[in-house]
Amino acid sequence: MKTESFIYVGTYTEPIRFGTGKILEGKGQGIYRYRFDRTSGALELLATTTGVTNPSYLAFDPTRRFLYAVNELKTWQDRPTGTVSAFAVDPRSGALEFLNKQMTHGTDPCHVEVTRDGRHVFIANFMSGSVCVLPVCEDGSLAPASDFIQHQGSSIDPNRQRGAHAHSVIFDPAERFAFVPDLGLDKLAAYVFDPVRGKLERHERAWFKATPGSGPRHLAFRPDGRFAYLINELDSSLTALAYDGVLGCFSEMQTVPTLPEDFSGESTCADIHVSPCGRFVYASNRGHDSIVIHRIDRASGLLSRVGHVSTGGRTPRNFALDPQGHFLLAANQDSDTIVSFRINQKSGELEPTGHVTPVPTPVCVKFFD
Numbered sequence: 001m002k003t004e005s006f007i008y009v010g011t012y013t014e015p016i017r018f019g020t021g022k023i024l025e026g027k028g029q030g031i032y033r034y035r036f037d038r039t040s041g042a043l044e045l046l047a048t049t050t051g052v053t054n055p056s057y058l059a060f061d062p063t064r065r066f067l068y069a070v071n072e073l074k075t076w077q078d079r080p081t082g083t084v085s086a087f088a089v090d091p092r093s094g095a096l097e098f099l100n101k102q103m104t105h106g107t108d109p110c111h112v113e114v115t116r117d118g119r120h121v122f123i124a125n126f127m128s129g130s131v132c133v134l135p136v137c138e139d140g141s142l143a144p145a146s147d148f149i150q151h152q153g154s155s156i157d158p159n160r161q162r163g164a165h166a167h168s169v170i171f172d173p174a175e176r177f178a179f180v181p182d183l184g185l186d187k188l189a190a191y192v193f194d195p196v197r198g199k200l201e202r203h204e205r206a207w208f209k210a211t212p213g214s215g216p217r218h219l220a221f222r223p224d225g226r227f228a229y230l231i232n233e234l235d236s237s238l239t240a241l242a243y244d245g246v247l248g249c250f251s252e253m254q255t256v257p258t259l260p261e262d263f264s265g266e267s268t269c270a271d272i273h274v275s276p277c278g279r280f281v282y283a284s285n286r287g288h289d290s291i292v293i294h295r296i297d298r299a300s301g302l303l304s305r306v307g308h309v310s311t312g313g314r315t316p317r318n319f320a321l322d323p324q325g326h327f328l329l330a331a332n333q334d335s336d337t338i339v340s341f342r343i344n345q346k347s348g349e350l351e352p353t354g355h356v357t358p359v360p361t362p363v364c365v366k367f368f369d
Helices: none
Strands: 004-011 031-037 043-049 055-060 066-071 083-089 096-103 109-114 120-125 130-135 147-150 177-182 187-194 199-202 216-221 227-232 237-244 249-257 268-274 280-286 290-296 303-310 316-321 327-332 337-343 350-358 362-367
Touching (some): 004 055, 055 109, 066 096, 083 109, 147 199, 187 216, 216 268, 227 268, 227 280, 237 268, 249 303, 280 303, 290 316, 327 362, 337 362
Parallel strands (some): 055 362, 268 316
Antiparallel strands (some): 004 031, 004 362, 031 043, 055 066, 083 096, 109 120, 177 187, 177 216, 187 199, 216 227, 227 237, 237 249, 268 280, 280 290, 290 303, 316 327, 327 337, 337 350
């Protein structure tokens, strides 16, 4: 087992106004690169790639030769659009070399996903509620968009759901279908992906309607693809879904709260990940400032709560599980730290390693493995 690996952290570098109306003062300098000690859980800062504006979400291509970062902006060159930046990754040092950037044709891009063959990059534009597909060139740079889809509609929350807000793009394990949780529509949009043309075709019968006012945000599949778990931002809930990989359709099995029964403050959900072993699902609460842990029943896919653990900071946005399933790194956006936890392999519980790393307004954490 490798004893060290690289960790990359995306940050906010400029002020940004969220859908809540809150303005966050970005303190970051760009994309931070750390050495991660797999024995202790400690992070050591190696370098910062500067000159990158609001690189709030990151994704590697499957070969780990290239890194893509959304630039979460409302305007670029006087146009109502954000951008996405492409970087080459040095395989030894992990250093990033800027290649190019392209428009995402929507505002506040918040999520980026790369196809398994590395030929296309998908972007979710949160504020304008749209999805963009960009082809990848041979050198890893990005070509102009090959497809763009604008969501339309609203839901019941007069403040947060007056329009569409696409929050992520997630592929099923076979990569036949792409799913887009839309917070503004209370729907899990479904598309058939054409990898030859780089196009998405609307898959009408597979659109999943979430509970009104729930605000779907992210989706995570169990490794075997039989079940998926949808985190709902606005009502702090987690929905277990059975998945039909032939039809590309979901059916709801269970919805559980992510907060303790005695919690009465304000809190919203953010991120969700299924453990590599497929036995546990983790989700973050912003306000309660915790990770909630659920055990996944192997046969039924249903959830039973294991417990909560404080993230040791404020507003845990994104978090990452290491690919070997031994550590969790939580990014506390509003208290400028990343806290590392060791994962109990039997119970799924989290134990703080004692290592707290200062990082200015961290948003996204990615392992280089």
